[in-house]
Amino acid sequence: xxxxxxxxxxxxxxVVAAAxxxxxxxxxxxxxxxxxxxxxxxxLVNMITGYLKPDDGRISFDxxxxxxxxxxxxxxxxxxxSFQIPQxxxxxxxxxxLLVANACHDQRLSFWQPAQRPxxxxxxxxxxxxxxxxxxxxxxxAELPGGVRKLLDIAMALTGSPKLLLLxxxxxxxxxxxxxxxxxxxxxxxxxxxxxxxxxxxxMDIVERYASRVVAxxxxxxxxxxxxxxALASDDVRRYVTGALLAE
Amino acid sequence: MTASATVPAAPVVARAAPGRYGLVLxxxxxxxxxxxxxxxxxxxxxxxxxxxxxxxxxxxxxxxLMRGGVVPFGQGMVFAAGGYTAALVYNKLGFTDALGLAxxxxxxxxxxxxxxxxxxxxxRGIFFAMLTLALSMVTYGLLMKLDALGGSDGFNVGRAxxxxxxxxxxxxxxxxxxxxxxxxxxxxxxxxxxxDSTRGLVTLAVRENExxxxxxxxxxxxxxxxxxxxxxxxAGLGGALVVLSLGHIEPNFSFWTTSGEFVFVAxxxxxxxxxxxxxASTVLEIVRSFSSAYFPNTWQLxxxxxLLFVIRFLPRGIGSLWTKRRGH
Amino acid sequence: xxxxxxxxxxxxxxASWLFIVAVGLTLVFGVLxxxxxxxxxxxxxxxxxxxSFVAWATTMKWAPGFSIVAMLLAAVAVAAVMAxxxxxxxxxxxxxxxxxxxxxxxxxxxxxxxxxxxxxxGANPYYVSEPYGLxxxxxxxxxxxxxxxxFLVALAVVVGVAxxxxxxxxxxxxxxxxVIHSAEIAASMGVNVSRVYMAAFSVGIFLAALGGAFTAPMxxxxxxxxxxxxxxxxxxxxxxGLGSIEGAAAGAIIVGLARSLAVHVAPVAELFSIYIxxxxxxxFRPEGLFQRIQARKI
Numbered sequence: 096x097x098x099x100x101x102x103x104x105x106x107x108x109x110v111v112a113a114a115x116x117x118x119x120x121x122x123x124x125x126x127x128x129x130x131x132x133x134x135x136x137x138x139l140v141n142m143i144t145g146y147l148k149p150d151d152g153r154i155s156f157d158x159x160x161x162x163x164x165x166x167x168x169x170x171x172x173x174x175x176x177s178f179q180i181p182q183x184x185x186x187x188x189x190x191x192x193l194l195v196a197n198a199c200h201d202q203r204l205s206f207w208q209p210a211q212r213p214x215x216x217x218x219x220x221x222x223x224x225x226x227x228x229x230x231x232x233x234x235x236x237a238e239l240p241g242g243v244r245k246l247l248d249i250a251m252a253l254t255g256s257p258k259l260l261l262l263x264x265x266x267x268x269x270x271x272x273x274x275x276x277x278x279x280x281x282x283x284x285x286x287x288x289x290x291x292x293x294x295x296x297x298x299m300d301i302v303e304r305y306a307s308r309v310v311a312x313x314x315x316x317x318x319x320x321x322x323x324x325x326a327l328a329s330d331d332v333r334r335y336v337t338g339a340l341l342a343e
Numbered sequence: 344m345t346a347s348a349t350v351p352a353a354p355v356v357a358r359a360a361p362g363r364y365g366l367v368l369x370x371x372x373x374x375x376x377x378x379x380x381x382x383x384x385x386x387x388x389x390x391x392x393x394x395x396x397x398x399x400x401x402x403x404x405x406x407x408l409m410r411g412g413v414v415p416f417g418q419g420m421v422f423a424a425g426g427y428t429a430a431l432v433y434n435k436l437g438f439t440d441a442l443g444l445a446x447x448x449x450x451x452x453x454x455x456x457x458x459x460x461x462x463x464x465x466x467r468g469i470f471f472a473m474l475t476l477a478l479s480m481v482t483y484g485l486l487m488k489l490d491a492l493g494g495s496d497g498f499n500v501g502r503a504x505x506x507x508x509x510x511x512x513x514x515x516x517x518x519x520x521x522x523x524x525x526x527x528x529x530x531x532x533x534x535x536x537x538x539d540s541t542r543g544l545v546t547l548a549v550r551e552n553e554x555x556x557x558x559x560x561x562x563x564x565x566x567x568x569x570x571x572x573x574x575x576x577x578a579g580l581g582g583a584l585v586v587l588s589l590g591h592i593e594p595n596f597s598f599w600t601t602s603g604e605f606v607f608v609a610x611x612x613x614x615x616x617x618x619x620x621x622x623a624s625t626v627l628e629i630v631r632s633f634s635s636a637y638f639p640n641t642w643q644l645x646x647x648x649x650l651l652f653v654i655r656f657l658p659r660g661i662g663s664l665w666t667k668r669r670g671h
Numbered sequence: 672x673x674x675x676x677x678x679x680x681x682x683x684x685x686a687s688w689l690f691i692v693a694v695g696l697t698l699v700f701g702v703l704x705x706x707x708x709x710x711x712x713x714x715x716x717x718x719x720x721x722x723s724f725v726a727w728a729t730t731m732k733w734a735p736g737f738s739i740v741a742m743l744l745a746a747v748a749v750a751a752v753m754a755x756x757x758x759x760x761x762x763x764x765x766x767x768x769x770x771x772x773x774x775x776x777x778x779x780x781x782x783x784x785x786x787x788x789x790x791x792x793g794a795n796p797y798y799v800s801e802p803y804g805l806x807x808x809x810x811x812x813x814x815x816x817x818x819x820x821x822f823l824v825a826l827a828v829v830v831g832v833a834x835x836x837x838x839x840x841x842x843x844x845x846x847x848x849x850v851i852h853s854a855e856i857a858a859s860m861g862v863n864v865s866r867v868y869m870a871a872f873s874v875g876i877f878l879a880a881l882g883g884a885f886t887a888p889m890x891x892x893x894x895x896x897x898x899x900x901x902x903x904x905x906x907x908x909x910x911x912g913l914g915s916i917e918g919a920a921a922g923a924i925i926v927g928l929a930r931s932l933a934v935h936v937a938p939v940a941e942l943f944s945i946y947i948x949x950x951x952x953x954x955f956r957p958e959g960l961f962q963r964i965q966a967r968k969i
Contacts, residue, residue: 170560182555195548198541199561210544477950484943647782
């Protein structure tokens, strides 16, 4: 297994953000994390990526205990994430943002090798192509529309060829008609890689279409874990996440 | 959005490798031009330009740090380290080669800065500024009280030699001018290459979004520690060169008002263009010289007004006047 | 024993005027988020103004005791003139910008005020020594202390209590506390934030000028006075914690005692003892002793 979240707990004062969470992820899976706001999805993502430390429990990645590691160390092991609010370099161009990502991942940073050397640019260009962002390569990021920014955010996360990719609400802030094309772009861009993907998502249509597995959260607990048809049909999920049970 | 920025961020003005030859050619041309002009200039002007270049080196280092989002208020510490080292090596060890002394100054400054680099690399904003300030004032206090280093009067430095040659009366000013301009040009080219390198790009990223840098596998602390050491080297070079031309060193080199002037030049220059740093330094020297001579009670006022004007209307510094922004 | 008492009293005296100045600096930072380099300039202007006012009071044949009033008036006058000028006329154009940028703006202000002071009062030193003898001398054992020094301590206590009471027990003070916590939320609740800024800045300048005015009899008032005061008061507020009144008091006492200790015991450390403490505090507890602002570290 690639990722093992083992009985992880996290409280913020009186708020239980994670209660005895158990989760296993295998390479190649497309796992969707669902749950209402405050259910603990982003907290889990933050703990997996090292931004928060669990109160107890263990998180292992690729056989290593990463519970106490900081984001940088975890990234270097092969975990990457994108952000709900894209964390980009607004004053740089799209291409430069990818060059930044490239430079940060670089094991051998240089005092004199230009950031804009041909190999780096080529790698960035190829990544842009996969995300269909090539036309924006020279534009200043601050001027870009929301959907493009989200795609760039994800593209940057891919720079290091991670084994595990966490996407925090990849289609949030994007209009309804744009969601599916955007997810298509993302998934086809990822399709080249044999990595595991965890994506936090609120839109159940997207979940049904793109997830190979669904893990549902409520009040910090996992309430369902399985293939979408099964998980989305479970009573708990229908009561606490999709609200479908209320309609009956 | 740019709440973490000291002055508004600027896009990367990067050059691909072929542009590098152009850079070196440009620098060589500039050096030759200045060398030739200096031959014709009156002595006070070459002295002024020598001071501008030497002091400019310190501000160049500050720009390296500002690209990472912090403003050091205590470069006087490493400036003094370079100056005192050159002066001490000259007086106590009898080593008089100007180029060698400059290098000694740079290395000494690095040795002084290195222990603090990991610590300082963790601070930002006011706290970074205040810690660098505190360290430079501790240095000042030490220098004032240590009689072995001349105490509050400092001490004098004799005439340097260059590459084995003694420098006659009518040549010394011009020779030191050439040396200082030469070192400044080399430093400028090196820094430009450094700014355009992968480390330089990571530095810019740290300035705007440190967290993302960490999430991308980069280390903000490593980047800033290195920038601090690089800035120290430049300041040490500058300190040594300035001392050789002034012939005198004193604790005031480490006082906070001295550090303030270096920051002033860096702000005035902005951090797009390396040449702008030296131009800004020259502007300061000109204002200082002329005002001291004709308006001794208003040159600080002029500087202050100038600084306000730059902060308000030219927040990217004068360098932004001729460097283009990338992107449409 | 004598030595200890001397060190304590010296330290306390130094701490007193330092506290008056530092509490103004920390207040301005707390409310406006500006670390004001020019604060030392206002100290100097207060000293100069006191020199002028006392000289004027003397020519007006006022009783010597009234020189205290003259000094107080000097501080008020400085605040009344400089606060609107600098806050409305300059600083407000830079509000909301990065805190280090604001420091640079105040640095520019400091440069301007240095020369402005020289233009107004000239470059020669002023001596305002008459008030120094107003409180007689105190004989304790073999030592003699000047009564004025104790007056200064008393003044510092009064200022401290007044500022604390003003912030915590008056309506305006509580509004100011709200602005300190969050200007944005206070504004959305109907507080006239820019008036609070103006008031806080005025009080800050007044305190700086007050420190300068009442220290004037103890020093020679000349160009460059501000320069030393600036860094020392920075040290105090950093040690005590930016924005904290109690911190300013604690910081002032620590700095005063450190300097006094150095002067009497290890003169070689006199100049840098303060900054060593400042550096150590920044290294181990950058928020200062009384936490208010979190240091940005990664």
